[in-house]
């Protein structure tokens with residue numbers, strides 16, 4: 001009896017140890033799952049409809065990284081005051097979940113500020129960043145960080161960058177920071193706020209950690225077909241990801257292929273295909289990162305189509321030749337595609353208003 005008693009005691013202790021170990025492991029696992037960083041990389045091809053994507057695919061000989069997405073949806077792009085949106089109202093719809101009037105930057109139809117997804121990310125102590133191929137104060141990036149009645153207010157939009165905690169931004173538009181009507185030098189003020197302020201592509205690219213205000217042009221960066229470095233957008237995007245990766249909560253990154261739209265306004269197919277190839281290379285690099293990371297949601301979409309582009313007879317994969325026709329010098333109102341990859345991507349299937357993109361991102365982060 002005595003022997004059996006000590007035997008049970010050993011067994012009891014053993015079971016207790018096993019139970020406690022299992023419980024602790026389970027709790028630890030649950031905790032680490034909860035603490036996984038949540039990252040979104042939102043990529044906007046300005047003016048990028050299906051025809052622009054096809055033109056880039058033809059110029060690339062028949063393949064594009066768009067083919068790697070398994071979830072595809074369609075976004076309805078109308079603004080509050082027009083069937084055809086401009087880039088300001090289009091980006092504000094995506095960044096705030098509210099339709100607004102054309103030209104509005106991060107404000108509603110009443111001109112009052114609306115909190116953006118980037119600002120929600122900052123409020124929740126996530127890292128934030130933007131990488132573009134236009135002035136950083138231009139309509140699309142501005143609508144994620146600024147609140148102004150009109151997109152033409154570049155100098156006021158530049159001031160709004162100082163009111164935020166954005167970790168990294170790279171693009172053109174330096175003159176709106178250092179050649180201002182009010183005489184202020186916002187580059188000096190950004191330095192004082194702890195940013196590494198860099199004013200050419202090489203010194204921007206050399207920054208390996210910390211906060212970065214990167215300017216690659218006084219105003220508009222060059223078009224790719226006129227000589228912009230074809231590694232810029234891809235490398236700056238990967239650099240922004242790396243700079244934000246230390247944040248254990250996660251990050252929000254907006255990347256814009258800004259000049260696809262400008263090629264559309266010019267009805268210039270060479271301009272469009274070069275910008276599409278540039279954007280496609282960047283998408284490839286982002287998907288490689290996201291596939292390896294496993295916890296990054298990648299969304300690729302557009303604010304609207306530009307040019308009413310169609311690809312006609314004479315277009316050839318083999319000759320990498322696009323026979324283009326345009327029906328407009330302006331934006332058009334057709335739905336634009338949404339491509340999603342990674343955790344949470346399933347919710348991007350279907351047809352919905354552009355404002356839904358905001359709510360789907362909020363849901364992925366768990367923000368309220």
Ligand code: MG
Pocket residue numbers: 046087134138139140141256258261
């Ligand atoms: Mg834009």
Ligand code: ZN
Pocket residue numbers: 047087261262265306331
């Ligand atoms: Zn446009």
